[in-house]
Amino acid sequence: MILTEESVKAIKEKVKLYPQRKSAILPALTIAYRQVGHLSDEIYQEISRATRIPYVEIAEAATFYTMFPKAPRGKYLIQVCHNISCALLGADSLIGYLEEKLGIKKGETTPDNLFTLISVECLGSCATAPMMQINNDFYENLTRAKVDEILEELKAKA
């Protein structure tokens, strides 16, 4: 088993909320993703067993959405918004700065498995641009000094 007992219990609770059990697919995938950091066929199977939703239906939904990647990522997933409002305030240069600081290209993970850097579509922080999301948290109104501080803090915590 990859999913913890706690996750399975939470997934089963979600199923009860809906008139049709299939509606619990996205919430279940979210619970699994928050626990593991990525998804896999094995996890689809475990969700299928917990929810009694066919495996294929879980896989079909999971592969449509961007938030349920199968590839493992670093401990900290850095997602930089590259859409128009952030781009106008320097999102491209922010990505470049992060690439330089982390010594990796966009889409890569640092050798110590600590950071993965990707760029994503609008995250709804347009008036506090540029911004990035790291795991579940938003970091907004970014400057070079702030980025330095955030990365140092995360490294110290790891």
Added chain:
Amino acid sequence: MSFYSPVITNAAEVAQSDDLHLFRYVEDPEQHNVDTYEKHGGYVAWKKVLTSMQPDEVIAEVKNSGLRGRGGAGFPTGMKWGFVPKDSPKARYLICNADESEPGTCKDRVIMERDPHAMIEGMAIGAYAIGSHLMFCYIRGEFGHCIDQVEAAMKQAYAKGHLGKNIYGSGYDLDMVVHTGGGAYICGEETALLNSLEGEKGLSRIRPPFPAVAGLYASPTIVNNVETLAAVPHIINRGADWYKTMGTEKSAGSKIFSLTGHVNRPGNYEVPLGFNLKTLIYDEKYGAGIPNGKKLKAVIPGGASTPYLKPDMIDVGLDYESLASVGSMLGSGAIIVLDEDTCIVWSIMKLIHFFRHESCGKCTPCREGTGWLEQLITRIEHGEGRPGDIEKIDDLCGNILGRTICPLGDAAVMPIQSTIKHWRDEWQYHIDHKKCPCANTHEFK
């Protein structure tokens, strides 16, 4: 500890106003708590509706108020509620669309983070109006903090008896579910949202049947935006006639505008509909002008889906009709400001990348067309455009517009068409000189 976006709002101005209401308490750090919300007059409208109004009266009041959908389409809210068949034996569902992801839009997030009960109360009133006993709030998955905040508020509302069984002794039962999305812009389109909520891929559905007749689980369903629903309790408390005192004849009420890009004070500002766009950008109370004394190049007035405006077109009211009269749209109220150094083609390249990525793939014109457009536009911006490319883009746009099930295809091409109309010389320059003529100095600090 709740999470607050550091975004600027005009809450202080709203608090001084007799009429503006959505942002009145958003700078109060306790507003997300049910006790504070109640102290500020919260759940009074819900109680009034449940104990003294018939569903038809609620629909009539909202219809008379002139409230229109704040998510982008601007459809009259009361009229939408009225489409739910009275005699349907099926369950009915009210869904709050909190899948905020139109580039430039960051307003619903503020309501969810700082005043979530306003949304929940509006949802409850809408649910009662259509006879629904189960309502959903579909929040985009990336908004982890909003999901936590709304779930916490929902639990408080249950604990206080605002939700659950036999609410206020009225005999009316109402339950709520917070649903999380998986990262797909298309799920903000109501029929794709319904598929997503059913555990399917987020593909849009052909209408008719409209969701009001056959929506979630093929049952009558109403989908309303967060900001739309948050206005409803105020309409119930103060009446349709009061609401109509704000705004214009056809665009009643107030609206939150997300002002972003090249302005000194990007932020969320609640103003009456019809408010002057130029004032919002330049007035010290709002955008305070363009940084470094730069001149204006263009304004996208309603989010990434709406046609661009030239500087000589921005002395215009922010309402549905006025923006239509200058060839654009109010959309979600996301105003994106581009300064003189910004390349129009570069900005369009950013937008088309987004739409290509977010196309669900169901309709061929949108799925293939957005990809071809991205290739053409990217090569032009990079100095590799060929003679005839602009005509090709124009032709492609014409073959997408109006030929897709949902409006994503239209949304992708309308901004492009507007820039070819207004800045054709700049497009042509890229091809003739094989380079971008603009400084594009978009460095972060």
